[in-house]
Amino acid sequence: MGSPPVPIDIRQLDLDQITAALTDWGEKPFRARQIWQWLWQKGCRDFAGMTNLPLSLRDHLQERFMIRGIVEDKSQFSSDGTIKNRYTLHDGYKVESVLIPVPGEDRYTACVSCQVGCSLTCSFCATGQMKRVRNLDQGEIVDQVEMVNAQALERFGHPLTNIVFMGMGEPLLAYGPVMQSIERISAPDGLGFSPKRITLSTAGIAKMIRRLADDNPKVNLALSLHAADDLKRDSIMPINEQNNLESLMDALDYFYQVTRNRITYEYIAFDGFNDSLEDARNLARLTHRFPVRVNIIEYNPVEGVEMEKSPIDRLDAFAGELTRLGVTVTVRRSRGKDIDAACGQLANKD
């Protein structure tokens, strides 16, 4: 006698595959859509809780499938309201996401992770010091969104207004699961969240930016630029060696021409490295081909990294020069610094 089949994670299947499985069992196809809604719209993580299904079907599902969700491990609370959450995955690895509330602007942003670790080794980033282990699957990404959304509702009485793929990992290197999760997050039979309020942040992989343009999931794109000339960018972001600024500008131009979706440059200001007036002029030169706005971000210290944050007067002068040159700029004071939840600080530390 053979052993019973190992249950597979039902959230790895698409609707057609679930329908086919149910048809094999002699169930009506509409049951598949009901299951789909439980999984992706109502966030149900337990077949027993799918109360509009017959008991026999729930039992059958329980025997053949499982639902592999993420489990809350711990949360840390910043004095500025930011909450960093750590989750345990089914194989024991951990990832983090952050809730960034800005009640004055009615903005509640979830920053989610898409990989365990990251392969890109940007020199200023805590995640980059961890080895990349694996991509998250779509369910693990959607779970983060659902859990942070529940947290926003519980703590602030407000649902999420924005989602950024800016946590651990490079979204364009976890392309399949990231696209699937965006589909589930934005679908009417998923979470129904507008893709216009989703931003994918990349360290810059030209051919994947073009692919994203062709697939056009209608999301916004942010490039972690951090240096406006190749020599400097090579020195802090090794990915720039195969994806230099010219190739990235061509790809972003293509993205804008195809999608007309918003492009942002993220620019962490490092003291004496990329915050001079000349750096501002170099950066301004990268803003003429397509509409773009620049987010200047305060740097947060990361253990083992020698770079320092730009002093406030240099940062103001840098931003002022950009404004003078007609660039749309915002300066983002970092949030969640006291709990290592700010940009570049996610590293599963206790």
Ligand code: SF4
């Ligand atoms: S900044 Fe982003 S792409 Fe670079 S190492 Fe960190 S997580 Fe990876």
